[in-house]
Amino acid sequence: MRNGTPASPLDGLLGRGTDHAIGLFRMVTGFLFACHGAATLFDVLGGAYGGTPAFGDWPSWWAAVIQLVGGGLVFAGVGTRAAAVVCSGSMAYAYFVEHQPEALFPIENGGEAAAMFCWSFLLIAALGPGRWALAPVLARSRRPADRTARGEQDEAATSAR
Numbered sequence: 159m160r161n162g163t164p165a166s167p168l169d170g171l172l173g174r175g176t177d178h179a180i181g182l183f184r185m186v187t188g189f190l191f192a193c194h195g196a197a198t199l200f201d202v203l204g205g206a207y208g209g210t211p212a213f214g215d216w217p218s219w220w221a222a223v224i225q226l227v228g229g230g231l232v233f234a235g236v237g238t239r240a241a242a243v244v245c246s247g248s249m250a251y252a253y254f255v256e257h258q259p260e261a262l263f264p265i266e267n268g269g270e271a272a273a274m275f276c277w278s279f280l281l282i283a284a285l286g287p288g289r290w291a292l293a294p295v296l297a298r299s300r301r302p303a304d305r306t307a308r309g310e311q312d313e314a315a316t317s318a319r
Contacts, residue, residue, distance in 0.1 A: 180288030181235075187278045188233030191245060195225025217251070224248045232282060235291020239283045246279035 198206040199222045211218035224244060231241035249272045257269030264270045287293065 177289045180282075180285050181290045182288075183278075184235065184238065184282050184287055185233050185290065187275070187282065188229045188231070190229070191225050191275060191279075192229030192233060195222045195227070195229055198222035199226060217255075221248055221252065232279070235287040236293050236296065238287040238291060238293065242279040242283035246276050246283060249273070249276035249279065252276075 193203055197203040198210065198218070201210045206222075211222065213219060225248070228241045228245040228248070231237050232245065253264070253269045253272040253276060257264065257267040257272055260267040264273045
């Protein structure tokens with residue numbers, strides 16, 4: 159029983175897969191966002207909606223860079239929370255500056271994708287990367303070098319005494 163309601167038989171089954179579901183959600187969301195950035199920057203995957211922006215054009219070129227790099231980082235699970243906050247903020251900006259002035263609701267102003275990406279990345283930032291993130295693997299690969307460097311420093315300090 160949770161919060162006064164009886165537990166569903168699915169709670170146990172679905173509860174065990176939460177970390178996997180979060181990881182898959184992170185990967186799919188990051189991949190789709192990175193694809194959108196690649197399409198905008200490099201005119202691939204069907205091309206950009208409004209044409210390929212010139213280098214440095216505000217805000218379209220910068221938004222596409224955030225989409226490509228941020229989406230790639232979120233997909234890989236490296237710097238996930240920080241990248242997700244930046245991606246979420248960029249989509250909030252896109253929604254409120256580009257879409258919302260046209261009409262109040264996303265269905266009316268064409269901002270459904272911006273709103274969904276914004277909230278999806280905010281959720282990823284709050285929940286973390288889930289399973290299959292590269293950050294723990296990269297941290298493990300750096301540890302032996304750190305230990306060796308610390309060990310050498312400890313030996314040097316001990317021999318100096």
